[in-house]
Amino acid sequence: IDSSWYVQPELTYRLPLTNVSGDEAFSPWKVGQLRLGVNIFFGFSESTSTPTSRSSSLNASMGRITAFDRDGREYDVRELTVEDVRYNEMFPLVPYMFANEGQPSPGADLQTGGIDPMSGDFMPESLPLDAVEVNRNLLNVIGARLKKTPQATLTITGTTDGKELGKNGDRDGLARKRAEWAKAYLVSSFGIDADRIAVRTSSSPSRPSSSTDPDGIAENRRVEFSSNVPDILAPVVITADNQRVSTPDLVNFHPVVESEDSVSTWSLEILQAGRPLRSLQGRGRPSTIGWSIKPNDLSSQQVPVDFEFTARTAGGDSTTVVGTIPVDYVSSVRKRTENLPDRTVDKYSLILFDFDKATLNEDNQRILEMMVLPSIRANSRVSVIGYTDRIGGDDYNKKLSAERAQTVRLFLQSRAKDATYSSSGVGESTEIFPNASPIGRQLSRTVQVIVETPRR
Template identity: 35%
Template sequence: TPVAETFDTKTVLGSNVSATGVDDGGRTSPVTQVRVEEYASTRVRPLLPYVFFDQTSTDLPQRYRRVSESVREKFSLENFYNLDAMITYYHVLNIIGKRMQDDPSSSITLTGTIDESELSLGTGLSQARAAAVKDYLVSTWEIEPRRISIQARTMPESPSKSTDDDGRAENRRVEISSSNPTILAPVSSNDTMRVFQPAGIRFAPSIDPKVPIASWTMFVTDGERIIRSFHAGEPIPPSVDWRIDEQALLIPRSLRELKYLLVVRDSNGLVVPSATQTIPLNHVTLADKAGSTSDKSIDRYSLILFGFDRSDLTPANSVIVDNIKSRLSPSSTVSVLGYTDRSGADDYNLRLSEQRAKSVARALGLPESTAKGLGENLPLYDNSTPEGRFYSRTVEVLVETPRK
């Protein structure tokens, strides 16, 4: 007899959720608090030169930031202080527009592409997607149309796998290229880096008794506002991982605890919340460490766009490596960490991330012992979007230098 038929609708459904700490390597530990420590930092964020589109659509998705004329006049890359790579990326067209305004001799090429399921629509769809990007740069940033060339093709020259939804979404894009390296150069800023220990929280949701449900939602809040939520239908997963620094901007210094709970809606429409639980926050600010002889700066550099199944450095990544080498001091300690996205088998991703980390370490003239592959244990960014997966396929170089 199916479980649904044996479940008495008068039975009281209970929901619960527990939390443990999880590090970049996927190792778990009890979480009694989250330590949030600040460090002076130089942050170098690569600019992904792709704009992604929904299936069969030529409209720029709403997640790409538009600016008004008044905001455009005040737009400055100096305002990208303390913003992570994803927030920076969603301003990709504004960053390119600003840089093209500053350099009237520069030009770009926009290449529209489609995924395998859109092949029947031909390159007209590719052309229209590139035209949508061009229209924004021309109408908002007043870039002369002649400085923006359009090309159209079917699949990208270096496509993602077309056998799953993730790969197809990654192939629906406009690729941006320029002979002027400054147009697509990484965005650098002097930041205050916040390091969360543990790096992530692994939530384990559950219901009792185990019966079919309609949906579940996990909330992390500050008591009033939602900081992060996870939502899906049947079944409830055994665990959900949250990398805390994805929502760092929503966790101010004044916040002393995180609250979390699970809300389940059963097949009869009954909403059943779990008890709200808390995790204390322990903030250690730069001011707290003023005068300390043990403080350090942590500079963070990211390398992306490795070739599919490849670990060798692209020319763009070689430029970043040269930049890192020029900033190292004899007192610096360097860690090279490789990450991947959720695509592919866990053991394969772990090996590939390690190969890429070792490739970067060698290019920096460092021993391979400084390199470590972490695979997809705790992805750096939300993998539900194409850009999140691209930015998660990265090698991060952390340079720690004692502060004098």
């Protein structure tokens, strides 16, 4: 049977259409835990999807579920392999605090505040393994580092997009309010001496984003941070043993929606054993929906991932596609008992390039030399993957991301020659961070370096 008609036991049970047993003594019996009894099928079966619809004029199916390998080749995802590994990840700090139009302070979606100075020291290393959350805590990270580095000073520069408040508005005043808000937070929450923090304003950012695209304009409403001590704004490194890491860790859903009416909204719910993993929504007809699987997102059991895609039209019709992706969990115990290879994974998300550029400056070379090169061994496999945000054309972004990845690969390869290298650029085809927010777009302009080293 082909992939469109392949049926797994959990599908029968999930709908549910029949009882587990035909014996009347056990009827009715439709218990979710039955999936654990048939996990051998999950490792050898393909992802499945089943459409349901309220309207004959609206139909949907899950065309493909794909991922990119380390060489940038797209392939169909048949299962997710979850593995216990020693895992280290470096998260870049975007040195900007963004504000909404006309507002002197950031919204809760842009910056996490409320640190109580009496509750104890804030520890950047205790943040979750999530680049967006790390950067939503930018002020807290800066405050904690300034507190531990008394010789460090900070310069805060407030900017605007050059258009907000209208032609006669006091944009310089707004820029100053934004910078002063950030300074006041650091002084009150972390006890930083106000004399260590200088406030400036600028009519535009020092390295502005696009001034013609709405996303770029939103990114120019910001506060910029700089310090005489580079460590104040250095990336955050979080080390954790025995993390559950998925391969692949970036999955693309490709739904196909056919409708006589326009598609107004869509949603994709992703669960495992009834536990919500991710909820994604959007407007219009979707082409590709990206799911970034963070460490420990998936459970330590042989339980498949369920997904439910729903499309809705302006006329009120809706259609839903449900399906599963098998999961194979490789625990540390299983590795020892089956003599399977073990490895250490070091992941570095690097924002090394200015907007629309693919060249490394001296500061960025220092980051690669100090933070990435020490983890590369002669038997390491180094994968360099370039990404972009959604600003710009698809083809151009893919070319730009490939050039950035190649720049980083050549730099590393010239210094650690014995390792095995690959590089690729996928552009905006995989949304690794939510592009709806300025933080997500800045983080999306990244090159990820993944160093996999065998462990004895």
